[in-house]
Amino acid sequence: MTGLHHMLIHFPIVLWLAAAALLLAGCAGRAPAWGSPVLRLILPLALLAAIAALITGLLAWSPQAIMASPLGRNKLAFALWLVTCWGVLSWLHFRHGEALFEPGLRLLTATLGILGVVLLLITATQGGLLAGVSAGVPDLLRAMGFEVYTTLRQPWWSLLVLLAVLAALVTLGRR
Amino acid sequence: MHRANAITLLLLVALVTSWLGQALIGPPQPDGAPENLWLPLQVQAQHDGETIHLRLRLPSRNEHRYHDVLRFDGEAWQVLGADQHPELFGEERVAMLLDDGKVPEFSRFGGYLLIGDGTRFMPGAADEDDVAEHPLLGQELGLSDVRKHLPNTRLGSWDAPVSAEALRAQREAGYFLDLWHWRGDRGGPVSVSDDMHVAEHRYGDSGRSAYGTNWDGDAEQPRYMLDPNRHGAAGLRWQDFENGNIDWSSEPWLSEETALPFNPDHDWQAGDTLPRRMLRQPDGSRGQIAARSQLQDGWREVVLSRSLDTGEPLEDKILKPGGAYTVAFAVHSEGATGRHHHVSLPFSLALDRPADIPVTQMDGDTPDWSEPGRTITLFYPGQVNWPRITGPRHAGAQSVAEGIPVRARHDARKLALYGVEAETETGVLWNWAASLLLGLLLLGVLPWSLGRPVAREQAS
Numbered sequence: 001m002t003g004l005h006h007m008l009i010h011f012p013i014v015l016w017l018a019a020a021a022l023l024l025a026g027c028a029g030r031a032p033a034w035g036s037p038v039l040r041l042i043l044p045l046a047l048l049a050a051i052a053a054l055i056t057g058l059l060a061w062s063p064q065a066i067m068a069s070p071l072g073r074n075k076l077a078f079a080l081w082l083v084t085c086w087g088v089l090s091w092l093h094f095r096h097g098e099a100l101f102e103p104g105l106r107l108l109t110a111t112l113g114i115l116g117v118v119l120l121l122i123t124a125t126q127g128g129l130l131a132g133v134s135a136g137v138p139d140l141l142r143a144m145g146f147e148v149y150t151t152l153r154q155p156w157w158s159l160l161v162l163l164a165v166l167a168a169l170v171t172l173g174r175r
Numbered sequence: 176m177h178r179a180n181a182i183t184l185l186l187l188v189a190l191v192t193s194w195l196g197q198a199l200i201g202p203p204q205p206d207g208a209p210e211n212l213w214l215p216l217q218v219q220a221q222h223d224g225e226t227i228h229l230r231l232r233l234p235s236r237n238e239h240r241y242h243d244v245l246r247f248d249g250e251a252w253q254v255l256g257a258d259q260h261p262e263l264f265g266e267e268r269v270a271m272l273l274d275d276g277k278v279p280e281f282s283r284f285g286g287y288l289l290i291g292d293g294t295r296f297m298p299g300a301a302d303e304d305d306v307a308e309h310p311l312l313g314q315e316l317g318l319s320d321v322r323k324h325l326p327n328t329r330l331g332s333w334d335a336p337v338s339a340e341a342l343r344a345q346r347e348a349g350y351f352l353d354l355w356h357w358r359g360d361r362g363g364p365v366s367v368s369d370d371m372h373v374a375e376h377r378y379g380d381s382g383r384s385a386y387g388t389n390w391d392g393d394a395e396q397p398r399y400m401l402d403p404n405r406h407g408a409a410g411l412r413w414q415d416f417e418n419g420n421i422d423w424s425s426e427p428w429l430s431e432e433t434a435l436p437f438n439p440d441h442d443w444q445a446g447d448t449l450p451r452r453m454l455r456q457p458d459g460s461r462g463q464i465a466a467r468s469q470l471q472d473g474w475r476e477v478v479l480s481r482s483l484d485t486g487e488p489l490e491d492k493i494l495k496p497g498g499a500y501t502v503a504f505a506v507h508s509e510g511a512t513g514r515h516h517h518v519s520l521p522f523s524l525a526l527d528r529p530a531d532i533p534v535t536q537m538d539g540d541t542p543d544w545s546e547p548g549r550t551i552t553l554f555y556p557g558q559v560n561w562p563r564i565t566g567p568r569h570a571g572a573q574s575v576a577e578g579i580p581v582r583a584r585h586d587a588r589k590l591a592l593y594g595v596e597a598e599t600e601t602g603v604l605w606n607w608a609a610s611l612l613l614g615l616l617l618l619g620v621l622p623w624s625l626g627r628p629v630a631r632e633q634a635s
Contacts, residue, residue, distance in 0.1 A: 065570040067604070068563075070596050072570060077611045084618045091622050108183040108625070115190070130570075132584060145198025149592040153203075153606040154613075158196025162613045165189040166620065172178060172185075173624040 005056040009127065012053060015046035016086055016120055023089070023113040026101035036098050043090040050083050057127075070151040075126040077152055082119040089116060122146075182624055189617050193610070202592055203599040205557070207515045209508075212555045212591040214517040216269075216504055217474075219548030220534040222526055227494055227534060228480045228542045229355075231269050233506050235475035238423040240510070241450055242266040242360040245389065245397050246413055249445035252396055256451075261510030263416050266360035268507035268516075269477050272373070273524075275492045275500050277349030278325060282501040283580040285521035289323035289352070289373055290560040293333025296514040297560055301333050311336050318376055325350060326561060328375035342375050346489055350374065353492040357466050357477050361386040364428045365454045368464040368479050372490050380490040382459015389429055389453045391437070397449050399434035400441070401427060409438070413446035430454040460487040478542075483526075499525040502532065506553055517553035520582055520590075554587040557594020 019042055022035045057079065058066070066072040089112050093100060100109040125137040126148060138148045154162070202212070217232040241264055243256030257265030272289075274281045280288050293301035301321040307313040312321075312334070321333045327350065329336055336342070345351070351374035362369055362385035370380045391398045400409045406425050415421050429450050456462070465480045483494040492500065504519040511517075522531035532549050565572050571584055585593075596603050 061570045062567055064567050065572075068568040068597075068600075069570055070593060070603075073604075073607050077607065077614070080611065081614050081618065084615055088618055088621050092625070095622070104177050105179045105625075108179045108186070108621075111183050111186060112621075115186075145194065147202070147592065149589045150202050151596055151603050151607050152197060152610050153200050153603060154193060154196040154610045155200050158192050158200075159609060159613065161192040162189055162617065165185050165192075166613065166617055168185050169182065169617065169620045169624045172182065173620065 001056050002060040005053055005060050006131070008049060008053040008056055009124075011049035012046045012086075013120060013124060015042045015049065016116060019043055019046060019086075019089075020113045020117045023093075023100070023109055026098070027106040027110040027113070029101070031098075031101055036093075039093055043086070043093055047083070047087055047090050050086065054079055054083055070149055071126060071129055073151050074148060075123065075130060078119055078123040078126060082116070082123050085112060085116045085119055088112065122148075179625055182621060186617070186621070193614070202595050203603060205595055205598040207511075207513075208557070208595055208598070209511060209515065209517065209555055212595065213587060214506055214508065214553040216506060216519065216551045216553050217548045218504070218532050218551060219542075219544055219546070220524065220532055221537045221542040222483065222494075222496070222534050223537045223540075224483075224496060226480055226482055227526075228478060228537075229271070230542070230544050230548065231271075231357075231477045231479070231504070232474045232548075233267075233269065233477075233508065234473060235267060235470055235508065236473060237267060237359075237475075238470055239364075239421075240264060240266050240359060241452070242358070243451040244411075244416075245449045245451050247410075247443045247445060247447040252449075254390070254451060257510045257512045260416075261512075263510075265507065265510035265512045266358055266363070267475060268359060268505075269357045270505040271355040271479075272503045272505075273353040273355065273492045273500060274502075275349065275494075275498070278352055280326070280578075281352060281503070282521050282523070283578060284564070284575070285503040285581065286323075286505065286518050287556070287559065287561055287564055287581070288326060289377075291321075291324050291326060291329060291333060292331070292560070292562050293321040294324075294560060295320045295322060297558055305334070309334055311339060312376075315339060316376065322377040323373045324375050324377070325352070325373065336375060346374055349488075349492075351490075353490075355464055355479055355481070357464075357468070357479060358386075359468070359475075360428075360450075361452050362454070362457070363466065363468055364426065365430060365456060366466055366468075367457055367462055368466040368477075370461050370464045370481075370491070378490075380460035380463070380487065382461035383455070383457050384461050385454060385457040387453045387455065389449060389451050394439075396439055397437045399429050399453055400437045400449055401429065402433055402435050405433055409435075409441050410443070410447040410449050413448050416448065428452075428454055431456070460485065460490050463487070463491070494526060496526050496536075497528060499523060499528055499530060504551065504553060514558070515555075518556050519551050519553050520587065521580075522549075522551065552587040554591035555594055556590065557596070558598045559590075559594050563597070 019039055022039050025031050026035055066076055099105055141148055219230040221228050243264055245252045246255050303319050306321060307319045312318045351372050354371040354373055355368055356371050357368040365385055367385045372378055389397050389399050403409050406427050411427060463481055463485050467478045469476050485491040501521050502524045503521045505516050507516045524530055524532040526534040563569060565575055
C-alpha cells in the first residue's frame with residue numbers, strides 16, 4: 001500500500017499547485033479566461049485523488065503505529081487539514097465561481113490558497129521524512145518554531161483563542 | 176467590514192495563534208527527565224599494545240557528588256539520595272558498552288537492545304517477588320529484579336528465559352556485552368571503574384567491587400565515620416551540602432585506609448552527615464579498569480585504562496591490535512539515577528584501523544590527547560524499550576527485523592523527542608486530538624459562515 005500511496009500522492013500535489021497558481025492569479029486580477037473552467041475540473045479531481053491517497057496512506061501503516069509516532073500523528077493531522085482546506089476551496093469555487101476573485105472574497109480566497117500550499121508543503125515534507133528522505137524543510141520549520149518530530153500540541157491559552165474564533169465564525173454563520 | 180474579510184481576519188488570528196502556541200509549548204517534560212535532552216561527550220582512545228586508554232569528557236559543574244548519604248536527624252539516621260535531593264545527590268557516571276561482534280544486533284541498535292520486557296524503572300517492570308520466586312532467575316541465579324538483558328536470553332517475556340545450559344552456551348560463544356561503568360562516588364575516589372557485563376542480567380564481574388555500604392542494618396546506624404584528625408570532624412554538616420561549602424580537597428570519603436569505626440557515643444548533632452558508601456580496593460575481574468578523573472573548566476575528564484586482554488573472556492571483551500568493535504555510551508549527570516540518563520547510538524571503535532572512534536598507537540609511555548577527539552551527542556531515551564521497537568506500535572519494526580541500523584532512520588535529536596513523548600503519551604494524544612479537531616472545525620465551518628450571507632446578498 002505504501003507504493004500505491006507514493007504513486008497516488010503526486011496527482012493532488014500537482015493539481016493543487018496548479019489550482020493555487022490559478023486562484024492566486026485570479027485574486028491578483030490576472031486570471032486567464034480558461035482559468036475558471038480548468039479550476040472547476042482540477043479541484044474535484046485533486047480532491048478525489050487526495051482522498052484516495054489519504055486512504056492508502058492510512059493503510060500503509062497500522063493505526064497503532066501511526067498513533068504511536070509523533071511524525072505519524074503530525075502527518076495525519078496535516079493531511080486531514082490539507083484535504084479539508086482544499087475541500088473548502090473546492091466548495092467555495094463550486095458555489096461562488098469567479099466571484100471568489102472579486103474584492104469581497106478575494107482576500108479570503110488568497111489566504112486559503114496560500115494556506116493550502118503551506119499545508120501541502122508541510123504534509124509532503126512529513127511524508128518524505130516518513131520515507132526516510134529530508135529536503136531541508138524540517139530545519140526551516142524548526143527555525144520557525146515547529147519541530148516536526150514533536151507531536152502538534154497547543155497550550156491552553158491557544159486552545160481558548162481557537163475556541164473563541166470558532167464561536168465567532170459560528171456566530172457569523174447564524175446571523 | 177465585509178463579512179468575508181471578517182472571516183479572513185478570524186482565520187489569520189487562528190493561524191497565528193496556533194503557530195505561536197506550537198512554537199512556545201516545546202516538548203513535554205516528564206518527571207525526572209533531564210532539563211537538557213542532549214549532552215555532548217568527547218571521546219579519544221589510544222593503546223600501547225598491552226593497555227587501552229579511553230578519555231571521556233562531559234560537561235560538569237560538580238567537583239564531586241555523593242551517590243547517597245546518611246543524615247542524623249537528632250534521633251535516628253536516615254538514608255538520603257537523589258530521590259529526595261536530586262540537586263545534591265546522585266553520583267556522576269559514565270558507562271561504555273563494548274562488543275566484539277558476537278552480539279551483531281548491538282552494532283545496529285545499541286543499548287535499546289538491552290531494555291527488554293519487565294526491565295526495572297520501565298512500564299511493566301517485573302514484580303520483585305515474582306522474580307525472586309522464578310525457578311531459574313530467582314532460585315538458581317539469585318536475582319530479585321530484571322535489569323538490562325540481551326533479547327536472546329529470553330524466549331519472549333522476562334519470565335521465559337532460555338535454559339541454564341543455553342545461557343552457559345551463549346556466554347561461552349561470546350553472547351554478552353562488556354560494561355565499563357565509572358561511578359563518580361562508588362569507586363571514582365579510589366581511581367577504579369566498575370567492571371561489569373550484560374548477558375541474561377546486568378552483572379558485576381567476578382571479584383570484589385570498589386564499594387560497600389556504610390549501614391549496619393541490625394544496629395540501625397552507620398558502620399564507619401570520618402577520622403576527625405584527618406577531616407576536622409567525624410561527619411559533615413548538612414548545611415554545608417545545602418550551601419555548597421563542602422571542602423572536597425580534604426577528600427571526605429570513607430575508605431578502608433582512612434575510616435574509623437562508628438562511635439555511637441560521639442556527640443552527634445542533628446544534621447551530621449556521613450557518606451553511605453564505604454570505599455575499598457576491588458579485586459578479581461571486577462577491578463580491572465583503572466580510572467582517573469578530574470574537573471577542569473566545566474568539563475569532567477575520565478580516563479579509563481584496561482589491559483587489552485584481561486584473561487577473562489567470559490566477562491570481558493578481549494581487544495586485539497587491528498580489531499574492530501562496537502561501543503555505546505551512557506552518562507548520568509546532575510542527579511540522574513536509574514533510566515534518567517543520556518545514552519548514545521552505537522559507534523565503531525577500532526585499534527589501528529579507521530572507525531568512528533579510532534584507537535591509535537601511543538608514541539610514548541603515556542597517552543597524548545593533544546589531537547581532537549570525536550564528539551558524540553548523547554540523548555535522553557525516555558521509556559522506549561525493545562518490545563516497543565520490535566512490536567506493532569513501531570512503524571519501523573519491519574526495518575528492525577530486516578536489520579536496518581537505527582542510524583539509517585533516526586538521529587539523537589529525533590530519538591530524544593520521541594523518547595519524552597513515549598513517556599507522556601496520554602497527555603500528548605489528548606492535546607493533539609483537541610488541536611486536530613479544532614483545526615478541522617475552524618476550516619470546515621468557513622463555507623457555512625460565508626455561504627448564507629453571500630447567498631442573501633446575491634438574493635437581495
